[in-house]
Amino acid sequence: MAAPASSPSSAIGAPPPAAADAIVVEGLRKRYGGADGPEAVKGIDFAVRQGEIFGLLGPNGAGKTTTIGVITTRVKPTGGRVLVDGLDVTRDEVAVKLRLAVVPQRSNLDRSLSALENLTFHAAYFGFGRRERRERALELMERVGLKGREDDRVDKYSGGMAQRLMIARALMHRPQILILDEPTTGLDPQSRLFLWDTMRELREQGTTLILTTHDMAEADQLCDRIAIVDHGEVIALDTPRGLRRLLPSEQGLEVVVAPREGAGRTDATTALDGAPGAERTVVVGTVDDRTTLRVYGTADPADLVARLAARGLELIELRRLEGSLEDVFVHLTGRELR
Ligand SMILES: Nc1ncnc2c1ncn2[C@@H]1O[C@H](COP(=O)(O)OP(=O)(O)O)[C@@H](O)[C@H]1O
Numbered sequence: 573m574a575a576p577a578s579s580p581s582s583a584i585g586a587p588p589p590a591a592a593d594a595i596v597v598e599g600l601r602k603r604y605g606g607a608d609g610p611e612a613v614k615g616i617d618f619a620v621r622q623g624e625i626f627g628l629l630g631p632n633g634a635g636k637t638t639t640i641g642v643i644t645t646r647v648k649p650t651g652g653r654v655l656v657d658g659l660d661v662t663r664d665e666v667a668v669k670l671r672l673a674v675v676p677q678r679s680n681l682d683r684s685l686s687a688l689e690n691l692t693f694h695a696a697y698f699g700f701g702r703r704e705r706r707e708r709a710l711e712l713m714e715r716v717g718l719k720g721r722e723d724d725r726v727d728k729y730s731g732g733m734a735q736r737l738m739i740a741r742a743l744m745h746r747p748q749i750l751i752l753d754e755p756t757t758g759l760d761p762q763s764r765l766f767l768w769d770t771m772r773e774l775r776e777q778g779t780t781l782i783l784t785t786h787d788m789a790e791a792d793q794l795c796d797r798i799a800i801v802d803h804g805e806v807i808a809l810d811t812p813r814g815l816r817r818l819l820p821s822e823q824g825l826e827v828v829v830a831p832r833e834g835a836g837r838t839d840a841t842t843a844l845d846g847a848p849g850a851e852r853t854v855v856v857g858t859v860d861d862r863t864t865l866r867v868y869g870t871a872d873p874a875d876l877v878a879r880l881a882a883r884g885l886e887l888i889e890l891r892r893l894e895g896s897l898e899d900v901f902v903h904l905t906g907r908e909l910r
């Protein structure tokens with residue numbers, strides 16, 4: 573157990589984790605296959621707050637599944653420590669397993685059992701009584717849109733159905749933390765949207781979620797915060813917005829302008845070029861009488877508006893430039909193939 577912040581021991585050792593952290597990963601290392609084996613995780617640090625959707629984003633082989641494996645007690649770390657709800661995963665394995673659930677990257681449903689049995693067997697393992705586990709299984713299958721398919725064998729299930737069943741199974745023992753490893757890879761758009769809705773709903777109800785993905789748009793849409801991992805290290809950690817702002821070349825403003833009624837065409841570039849902070853002005857395109865321009869640098873929006881007005885140009889739109897998460901990712905990790 574973590575010592576209270578005021579206890580004398582905490583002044584000497586590492587500070588106790590903040591109460592709001594569901595998971596703390598500190599200096600995590602994992603080397604597979606003995607001392608000469610490859611180091612898949614090379615000292616990872618991050619903390620997941622209670623009730624957030626936290627994304628682990630990285631290319632294939634980055635170390636996402638290994639990190640998840642340590643959190644869920646499946647993989648033994650070779651360095652550092654991981655706390656789940658304040659409990660060390662290597663010392664309190666059973667208590668940790670009660671608090672979390674995982675939807676793995678590949679199906680591990682029991683193909684010899686019916687869908688319903690996959691859920692009730694899981695709940696039996698967690699000590700639920702016969703009646704309660706059946707009721708809860710039926711309720712969860714309905715929730716994930718599998719009502720009427722309870723008695724099917726899971727080898728009759730499509731990929732999307734199998735995954736929804738794994739989510740239902742994961743929720744059987746009411747975990748505080750749900751971990752999904754590349755849950756949308758290979759899913760059709762409907763299943764994917766359903767999954768996103770389910771994840772948001774669980775967050776509303778206070779569940780903490782960890783999601784691994786290599787899909788930038790997905791991470792951007794869904795996650796409160798994202799750690800970008802590459803070659804076994806965290807190379808950036810922020811909100812999606814904060815990450816998008818890491819792209820230096822994308823700093824600036826985009827404006828859409830049109831000549832005022834009765835005014836002649838004026839070169840908008842000339843109007844904006846001398847503005848303080850404007851490093852470069854580029855015309856993106858003109859549609860009808862509307863011209864879109866990008867002013868790279870740190871120009872003041874109010875100053876740009878005044879300059880446009882002075883030239884008889886009307887401002888239609890003004891927005892801050894932001895790179896996509898994909899731009900940021902390539903900026904941070906390079907273009908080398910994995
Ligand atoms: N059981 C294992 N034995 C040996 N090497 C492994 C094992 N699992 C993963 N690795 C290696 O560790 C690295 C990280 O893999 P993984 O954690 O699966 O990454 P990700 O999930 O980000 O694709 C890869 O180089 C992978 O080949």
Ligand SMILES: [Mg+2]
Nearest residue numbers: 636637638677
């Ligand atoms: Mg993986």
